[in-house]
Amino acid sequence: MSFNLKKEATMPKSVNSNTSTVGDLVACKFPFAEGAHKTRICAVVAVCPETDEVVLAYGTGNLRFKADVTHALTVFREADCQAAGLHKPTRFQVDRRIRLSGNDPRFRVHRTKGTAKVGQLNPAMTARLREIYRRMPPVCAAKERQGIHPTGPVPRRRPGFFGRPRVVVRALASAPPHRPSEA
Template sequence: MTNTTSRLRPLGAGDVVTFDFPYPDGGSKTRACLVLHEDPGTGELIVVYGTSHLGLHGHPEHALVLRERCLLAQAGLHRPTRFRLDRRIRVRPDDPRFRVSERCGTARLGRLPAWLRLQLPERHARLPRHSPFAERAGIHPVIGRRPPQASRQSSSRMRHAADAVRLPGQPASKGSVRKPDIVRTGHVPHRWRAPEPRHRLLVRQGFQATGAEPAPSAALSGCVPVGAVAAAAMSRVAS
């Protein structure tokens, strides 16, 4: 069941109404909204978005927050409400998206006090301009939301695909830089260590081929001449 007007007078600027406000990606939700402006030329109403989330992210200069009990009672609200004046839609007074409140028996929940209604024309004039056609479709400013999970995953796949086809010498993206490879030892399970330096590896292999035992300091520091060790290893193999 829908209702667009009060039993006493039609809707006008400053009225708090129940309205099935649409979302930009489809769907809608019935919520308390505010009639910000009435177009005298077309008779259409500018209905703005209302929410109980009071975070003033985005453009706080385009927000109207009701917190005091006296204001909430006059507006017919049960909890503090923030009206986002820049998120709005232009509708006719007989639009079926106006919903009847079971408590009030009409779409009107309450009305702003006179001193707040006097501020509405000036606040409406400060809003970013849009055509009536765009306002009828709905104005939904973006306020820095995080991208959906699917978008983040697709962008990650695109980054790795771009790294796979990059030209030689072209730097990789930040997310695809790999750390240096490490080797796992067999005698110490679940432990990881960096590969042995090449000069130490040659010294150790040379002494193993000749059967000699290197001095601990020489084997660890790699100061034993690699050429001499290799020559001794070759002579032992030849004999």
């Protein structure tokens, strides 16, 4: 496998906030709360041309991801995925987001498109994405620049048989062992 580094170095990596719109899908190294990062397809949920910044929502192909689905937009249908430039169903978690400058080095060039922008959501999904972001509690731009990483839901204990609470029976250490009475 060989790489043409000269060609890769000349490809545009930036996302221009003047040409970016809500609903654009971009490749970005999205940070985790622990400090690590992974390249993901993210959805642009807000654009700020005054500061040349965009707000990106976390994208995942793991549809069983333990997070609040009321703060998410999921692209399920195959036709919608193809139109958006996605190769599989994807959920964009708007409560997990980051604000980046248009020339941030975390934007990644898509290997076939030659730019960080890889696709666009349809108008109905874009409107839904705007609505989800509008409903989010307000957060200052500085906090969004650091990244918003909500904690996951508290795992619920699995119920016992037929949904009944589990009963734990423990033998007392000082009690003598039970012996059936001899009659």
